[in-house]
Each structure stands twice: as structure tokens, then as C-alpha cells.
Amino acid sequence: MARKLLLEKANIEGIRGYDVYRREGGYKSVEKALKMAPNDIVEEVKKSGLRGRGGAGFPTGMKWSFLAKPEGVARYLVCNADESEPGTFKDRYLMEFLPHLLIEGMIVSAFALGSNVSYIYIRGEYDWITDILDNAIAEAKQYDFLGKNILGSGFDCEIYTHRGAGAYICGEETALIESLEGKRGLPRIKPPFPAVRGVWDCPTVVNNVETLAAVVPIINEGADAYAKIGVGKSTGTKLMSACGNINKPGVYEIDMTMSVQEFIYSDEYCGGIPNGKRLKACIPGGSSVPILPANLLLKTAKGETRLMNYESLADGGFATGSMMGSGGFEVLDEDQCIVRHTMSLARFYHHESCGQCSPCREGTGWMEKILKKIEYGRGELKDIDLLWDIQRKIEGNTICPLGDAAAWPVAAAIRHFRDEFEWHVLHPEECLKTNYGLAHYADTPKSPEGDLVKA
Amino acid sequence: MSVQFSQERLNKVNELMSHYPQGKQKSALLPVLHLAQQEFGGWLDVSTMDYVASLLQLQPIEVYEVATFYSMYNLKPVGKYVFEVCQTGPCMVNGSDNIIDYIKEKLGIAVGETTQDGLFTLKTVECLGACGYAPMMQLGKTYREHLTKEKVDAIIDECVKNATTNN
Ligand SMILES: Cc1cc2nc3c(=O)[nH]c(=O)nc-3n(C[C@H](O)[C@H](O)[C@H](O)COP(=O)(O)O)c2cc1C
Ligand code: SF4
Ligand code: FES
Numbered sequence: 001m002a003r004k005l006l007l008e009k010a011n012i013e014g015i016r017g018y019d020v021y022r023r024e025g026g027y028k029s030v031e032k033a034l035k036m037a038p039n040d041i042v043e044e045v046k047k048s049g050l051r052g053r054g055g056a057g058f059p060t061g062m063k064w065s066f067l068a069k070p071e072g073v074a075r076y077l078v079c080n081a082d083e084s085e086p087g088t089f090k091d092r093y094l095m096e097f098l099p100h101l102l103i104e105g106m107i108v109s110a111f112a113l114g115s116n117v118s119y120i121y122i123r124g125e126y127d128w129i130t131d132i133l134d135n136a137i138a139e140a141k142q143y144d145f146l147g148k149n150i151l152g153s154g155f156d157c158e159i160y161t162h163r164g165a166g167a168y169i170c171g172e173e174t175a176l177i178e179s180l181e182g183k184r185g186l187p188r189i190k191p192p193f194p195a196v197r198g199v200w201d202c203p204t205v206v207n208n209v210e211t212l213a214a215v216v217p218i219i220n221e222g223a224d225a226y227a228k229i230g231v232g233k234s235t236g237t238k239l240m241s242a243c244g245n246i247n248k249p250g251v252y253e254i255d256m257t258m259s260v261q262e263f264i265y266s267d268e269y270c271g272g273i274p275n276g277k278r279l280k281a282c283i284p285g286g287s288s289v290p291i292l293p294a295n296l297l298l299k300t301a302k303g304e305t306r307l308m309n310y311e312s313l314a315d316g317g318f319a320t321g322s323m324m325g326s327g328g329f330e331v332l333d334e335d336q337c338i339v340r341h342t343m344s345l346a347r348f349y350h351h352e353s354c355g356q357c358s359p360c361r362e363g364t365g366w367m368e369k370i371l372k373k374i375e376y377g378r379g380e381l382k383d384i385d386l387l388w389d390i391q392r393k394i395e396g397n398t399i400c401p402l403g404d405a406a407a408w409p410v411a412a413a414i415r416h417f418r419d420e421f422e423w424h425v426l427h428p429e430e431c432l433k434t435n436y437g438l439a440h441y442a443d444t445p446k447s448p449e450g451d452l453v454k455a
Numbered sequence: 456m457s458v459q460f461s462q463e464r465l466n467k468v469n470e471l472m473s474h475y476p477q478g479k480q481k482s483a484l485l486p487v488l489h490l491a492q493q494e495f496g497g498w499l500d501v502s503t504m505d506y507v508a509s510l511l512q513l514q515p516i517e518v519y520e521v522a523t524f525y526s527m528y529n530l531k532p533v534g535k536y537v538f539e540v541c542q543t544g545p546c547m548v549n550g551s552d553n554i555i556d557y558i559k560e561k562l563g564i565a566v567g568e569t570t571q572d573g574l575f576t577l578k579t580v581e582c583l584g585a586c587g588y589a590p591m592m593q594l595g596k597t598y599r600e601h602l603t604k605e606k607v608d609a610i611i612d613e614c615v616k617n618a619t620t621n622n
Contacts, residue, residue, distance in 0.1 A: 347581075
């Protein structure tokens with residue numbers, strides 16, 4: 001069984017409160033960090049190999065070292081708790097059950113970056129979780145871990161929660177900053193990057209919830225120990241939120257040396273697919289990453305076992321691979337219709353486009369419309385090429401990556417399941433009746449019961 | 456001006472404003488709009504938005520811009536209980552379509568409508584971060600997860616009961 005660095009204590013009775021959390025060794029990393037030089041903390045995080053858990057996987061220590069430090073200007077740390085990528089619910093779990101772990105990680109990070117005021121930008125719908133965090137913040141303040149001159153160190157540290165109001169785009173860091181300033185969540189053109197000009201034009205670091213929580217074990221156990229867990233450039237542990245057609249949906253902390261197959265079929269994790277159905281496809285890292293058919297999911301195009309880490313999931317590029325993304329792992333069984341699922345995602349991106357760039361604003365709407373047409377039996381073969389063409393015209397031509405995020409799922413669905421799109425067009429009556437296309441997909445591997453699991 | 460926060464709420468507004476640097480009180484706009492919506496009937500009419508603008512010393516247009524951008528702000532009246540059912544991929548795979556149809560049938564309204572007695576509004580929303588506990592909906596402050604027809608029935612009964620005892 002893999003070592004857990006973040007969720008190990010999540011099930012302890014009362015861990016949400018300060019007393020139990022502290023008794024279980026909580027806030028030790030703050031005591032340790034306050035005795036270190038801020039730059040040494042940045043170096044530790046660099047050495048740990050920690051990569052941003054929000055989706056892009058950018059090395060956290062490196063991001064921190066880019067933070068501008070002009071004399072007399074405030075710097076800000078902002079925690080990105082907007083978590084709105086379909087399939088992703090790991091940050092919620094962490095905040096709901098271990099709120100103090102996030103606060104602890106933020107205090108250490110704020111100290112490393114020299115940020116006296118930090119914010120948690122949390123999606124508006126997580127209303128009750130905001131209360132949980134506010135309580136944890138109040139408790140930490142009561143015990144001198146927040147406020148002025150914390151633990152007599154001379155360092156002032158405040159953390160505030162800031163609720164969003166329902167906009168996926170506010171997870172994009174510059175849109176998040178606009179929203180934190182009380183405006184519409186319209187992404188900014190980069191450069192300048194937030195590290196130079198972020199919230200209120202001050203240097204700002206935006207990090208995901210899980211990223212900031214991971215700073216705690218890095219400081220407690222040291223960068224070297226952390227880097228030893230995992231493989232290659234995928235160090236430490238990763239939180240995965242698993243959903244779709246699996247027996248045990250939920251949030252799992254994994255060691256990134258595990259195979260995709262083990263993750264899906266072992267009882268310790270997803271527990272296999274309900275009702276003995278076969279695996280058809282999977283979106284391994286949140287709705288924005290390419291969908292993979294079963295045969296390319298369990299093994300790479302080269303025939304190697306695919307592992308649950310950044311490199312392996314991306315092996316083969318977009319032609320035959322996908323991405324770790326945000327860790328939102330959605331499994332689709334043989335009954336699921338790829339056209340319908342892609343249509344649902346296209347609707348999502350259309351709904352969430354902020355409207356600033358025409359390729360994204362118009363393209364997402366077009367894709368939704370065409371996919372609807374195909375799904376409801378009124379498509380033509382040339383619509384499939386048109387869809388392909390539209391997604392190509394969005395990708396790379398927009399201010400922020402939402403455009404790419406909208407294009408990739410459509411591209412991958414056509415790339416791997418073109419025959420299913422064609423089937424819809426050629427069988428308008430049937431696809432209307434069943435609504436779920438059919439499990440006709442030829443490459444679906446035979447049921448991997450038993451033998452495959454233990455492979 | 457037709458609406459007015461209580462003193463207690465005004466203190467809350469001031470506390471929210473104190474979270475941001477001097478002169479950056481505009482940052483409190485999203486949280487204060489949440490407060491206003493909660494306080495003044497579950498939606499934001501123009502006079503409410505103008506009131507918020509005056510509290511934060513903003514131009515009314517700055518408030519309208521924001522209120523119209525974010526999906527959680529209601530710009531027209533809603534029922535006492537708003538069922539916000541998630542319809543995105545992972546929930547769809549777990550039967551959200553059926554749940555939405557069932558609620559429509561049971562309440563006799565279409566998506567976006569409110570029942571005649573003003574009790575229920577049905578909305579569809581995009582992923583709420585509960586995909587592993589699908590199908591689900593948001594009801595007020597919390598989530599209702601692993602929805603079944605029976606659960607929907609129970610939730611509706613619960614709401615009707617609360618509405619009659621609270622009034
Ligand atoms: C459309 C869009 C939505 C995003 N949503 C989130 C989100 O909900 N949470 C998150 O942490 N990062 C999200 N990101 C990534 C952030 O822009 C940013 O890269 C991240 O917060 C950086 O933190 P990290 O380095 O710790 O991963 C999103 C990016 C885009 C383009
Ligand atoms: S790509 Fe889409 S979401 Fe991003 S800025 Fe452009 S229109 Fe807005
Ligand atoms: S898809 Fe419904 S909560 Fe995520």
C-alpha cells in the first residue's frame with residue numbers, strides 16, 4: 001500500500017478541528033519553516049520536484065522563484081480553490097476534511113514568498129466548505145499561527161477566504177485575479193505574468209489547494225524524502241478524484257508508480273466497473289484532457305504499461321496519449337455514448353467561455369450545436385470534418401487556455417472514435433431511439449477481469 | 456432606496472471590506488452580492504444592486520457587470536427552494552438526465568421555471584465538484600448527492616414541510 005502524505009489522517013475523528021489536528025502533529029512545518037530563511041524554503045520546494053496540482057503541472061519551486069520582489073510593494077499568495085473542471089473534486093475533499101492542512105501549507109508558503117496577506121479563492125458553490133475554512137482560520141489565529149508576529153517570529157500572516165460566484169473561467173489564474181478584484185472573470189493577456197503584476201498590480205503567486213498542502217510534508221520530511229516517492233519528474237503523491245462508471249468513486253491519494261489498470265480494477269481504488277461491463281474509454285485528468293480508448297489507456301502505443309503519472313499519461317502526445325491534468329479521472333463503460341458525452345462537454349465549455357476571443361466564443365457554440373445535431377440523428381458526414389476544422393481553429397488562437405481545453409476533448413473524441421460519430425450520422429433512427437449510441441466500438445478490449453488486474 | 460441591510464449585516468459588509476487593502480473595497484463585491492441575494496429574496500433586482508454599489512462606493516454599472524457575469528446571481532425571482540441539478544458528463548453518465556426529467560414531471564415545470572406556488576425553481580447547472588457522488592444537485596448551502604427518484608421525492612416533501620412550518 002502506498003504511503004499517504006496528505007490524506008493519511010483524513011479519517012481521524014475530529015481532525016477538522018485544531019486540537020486533534022495539532023495533537024496529530026499539525027503545524028509542525030510552520031514551526032520549522034519560521035526558523036529557516038525564506039529562500040531556503042523555496043529551494044526545498046524546488047528540490048522536491050513538486051509540480052503544480054491545478055492542471056498544468058508547472059514546477060512550483062520555479063514558479064516561486066519568479067516572484068518579483070520590488071522594494072515596498074506587497075506580494076500576495078492566492079490559493080486557487082475554484083475547482084470547476086468536470087471530473088475534479090479532490091480539492092473539495094482536502095478542504096472539507098483537512099482544512100488545517102491547507103492553512104498550514106499556506107502559512108509556510110506565504111512565509112517563503114513574503115506574503116503578509118493571502119487569499120483562498122473558493123468556488124461559490126462550496127459554501128459550507130468556506131465556513132469550514134473560516135473556522136480553521138479563526139482557530140489558527142487563536143493559537144498564534146495567524147495574525148501579527150506569529151509565534152513571535154516577526155512575520156505577520158493573514159488568510160482570507162473569497163467566494164466566487166459560479167464561473168469555471170475564474171480557475172484560470174488571471175481571471176481569478178480579476179475576480180478577486182471584484183470584476184468579471186476575464187483572463188488577462190500574458191505577459192505580464194502574475195508573478196510580476198497580479199492582484200492589484202502587485203506580484204502574485206497563484207497555487208492550487210493540493211500544491212499548497214503538499215508543502216507541509218516537503219518541509220516536515222525534507223525535499224529529498226519527498227522526491228524519492230514517485231518516479232522521474234512525477235514526485236510525491238497525487239490526489240485523484242475518480243468518477244464515472246466505477247464501483248468505488250471517490251478521492252484517492254496515489255503513488256505515481258501505479259499502473260492505470262491497477263487504479264481502475266483494484267479494490268483499494270476504483271474497484272472495477274459495475275455490472276461486469278467492459279471498459280470503453282477514460283478521461284484521466286479532468287474534462288479538458290484528451291479522452292483515451294481502453295486499448296490506449298491501459299497500454300501506451302508502444303505497448304508499455306501505462307502508469308498514473310505525468311509522463312506516462314502523456315506518452316504518445318495527443319496522438320495516442322493524454323494528460324494528468326487536474327487528476328479528475330472519469331471512466332466510461334461500454335454503454336456510454338462518446339458523441340453524447342462529448343456534446344455534454346462542449347455545452348460546458350460553451351457555457352463557460354468568457355466571450356473575449358471570437359474563436360472560443362463562437363467556436364464553442366458551433367461545436368455544441370453540431371454535436372447536438374449529430375447526437376440527435378440529424379448530422380451529416382461533413383459535419384464531422386467541420387467539427388475537426390473548428391477545434392483546430394480554436395486551439396492556440398485565444399487569450400487563455402480555455403479555448404484549447406474546449407478543443408482537445410472534441411479533437412480526441414473524433415480522433416479515437418470517428419466510427420462512432422459516423423455511425424450516428426448513418427443510423428439516425430437508431431441513435432435517436434437508444435440515445436446512447438451503442439457499444440459497437442470495435443477496439444474495446446475484452447473484459448479484463450481477474451488476470452489483467454493482477455498483472 | 457427600497458432595501459437596507461440590518462446593522463448586523465452592515466457590520467458583516469464592513470468586515471468583508473476589511474479583508475482587502477485600503478481603496479480596494481471593490482474586491483468585496485462578490486461576497487457582498489452573495490449576502491444581498493441571500494438577504495433580499497434570493498435574487499438581485501436593480502435597486503438591490505444599486506444599494507450594493509452605494510455601500511461599496513462603486514458605480515452601479517460596475518455591479519451590474521459583475522452580477523450578469525456569474526451564474527450564481529439570480530437576475531429574476533426564484534422559488535423558495537432552487538434545485539440546481541448538475542448535467543455535466545460525469546453526472547450524465549450516472550443518470551442525471553433521468554433525474555432532471557423526473558423533477559420536471561413531479562413539479563410540472565420546465566428547466567428555468569418556478570412552480571406557481573413559488574416554492575420550487577428548477578435549474579440545470581454545470582459540474583459542481585461532486586462528480587463521484589453523482590447524480591447530484593445543489594439545494595441552498597449544501598449538496599444533495601447520489602440522487603434517486605425516491606430521494607427526490609423525500610427532498611420535495613422535506614421542502615414542503617419546511618415551508619409550511621416556517622411560515
Ligand atoms: C479554464 C481554466 C480553468 C482552470 N481551473 C483551475 C482550477 O479550478 N483550479 C486550479 O488549481 N487551477 C485551475 N487552472 C490552472 C490555473 O490557471 C493555474 O495554472 C493553477 O492554479 C496554478 O496552480 P499550480 O501551479 O499549483 O497548479 C485552470 C486553468 C484554466 C485555463
Ligand atoms: S479563450 Fe475563451 S475563456 Fe479564454 S479568454 Fe478567450 S474567450 Fe475567454
Ligand atoms: S459532473 Fe456533476 S458534479 Fe461534476
